[in-house]
Amino acid sequence: MQAITVLFDLDGVIIDTEPQYDIFWRKIEKDYQLGIENFEHIIKGTTTPDILKKYFSHLSVEEQNKIADANFEWEKQMDFIPIPGALEFIENLKKKNIKIGLVTSSDDQKLKLVFKALNFDETFDTVVSADRITIGKPHPMCYLLAAKDLNSSPEKCIVFEDSFQGIEAGNAAGMRVIGLSTTNPEESIKDKVNRVIPNFEGICVDDLI
Numbered sequence: 001m002q003a004i005t006v007l008f009d010l011d012g013v014i015i016d017t018e019p020q021y022d023i024f025w026r027k028i029e030k031d032y033q034l035g036i037e038n039f040e041h042i043i044k045g046t047t048t049p050d051i052l053k054k055y056f057s058h059l060s061v062e063e064q065n066k067i068a069d070a071n072f073e074w075e076k077q078m079d080f081i082p083i084p085g086a087l088e089f090i091e092n093l094k095k096k097n098i099k100i101g102l103v104t105s106s107d108d109q110k111l112k113l114v115f116k117a118l119n120f121d122e123t124f125d126t127v128v129s130a131d132r133i134t135i136g137k138p139h140p141m142c143y144l145l146a147a148k149d150l151n152s153s154p155e156k157c158i159v160f161e162d163s164f165q166g167i168e169a170g171n172a173a174g175m176r177v178i179g180l181s182t183t184n185p186e187e188s189i190k191d192k193v194n195r196v197i198p199n200f201e202g203i204c205v206d207d208l209i
Helices: 018-031 048-055 061-076 086-095 108-118 141-149 164-172
Strands: 005-008 099-103 126-128 157-161 176-180 195-197
Touching: 005 141, 018 061, 048 061, 061 108, 086 099, 099 141, 126 141, 141 157, 141 164, 157 164, 164 176
Parallel strands: 005 099, 005 157, 099 126, 157 176, 176 195
Antiparallel strands: none
């Protein structure tokens, strides 16, 4: 079997949280009167620091921190519902001794919540969170760092992503990208990825080889 490495985004790929984030960021956009249509969709795949820097830099640091704190409080009451077939697919990869990594725009405090809820403490061979990078998606830094962690060349890596930002990051890293149509419709991402899947149900590990 050809040696491959599989890298997963988190929200919209492993867990179905994007609709919950939509509610939070839609309210924030309205509260701060940004006047940006579909703001909650534009920022998908972006780290919270990058969101604050790009869209809320006109606010004081104190006010920006309030938004970040509110985001974490929101995350603490979120439901971390697995995408259909995701946990089984990950388990099958582990059974075949395929190296897997988590590459997410979430920070470590959010990941602690997710890992506790889904018993992920020993699941991934590496985790690249927002706290480990200086430039977020769509920059490829996060995916290249994960490949380096696992001693894998980019061309041997397969990325699972749902957001435009994440897909761009995977492509920029020189990796094969499989898009999930959980956040964006298949028509909008199919020309940017190698393959589109609705979820992981019926996806065989051997299909990746």
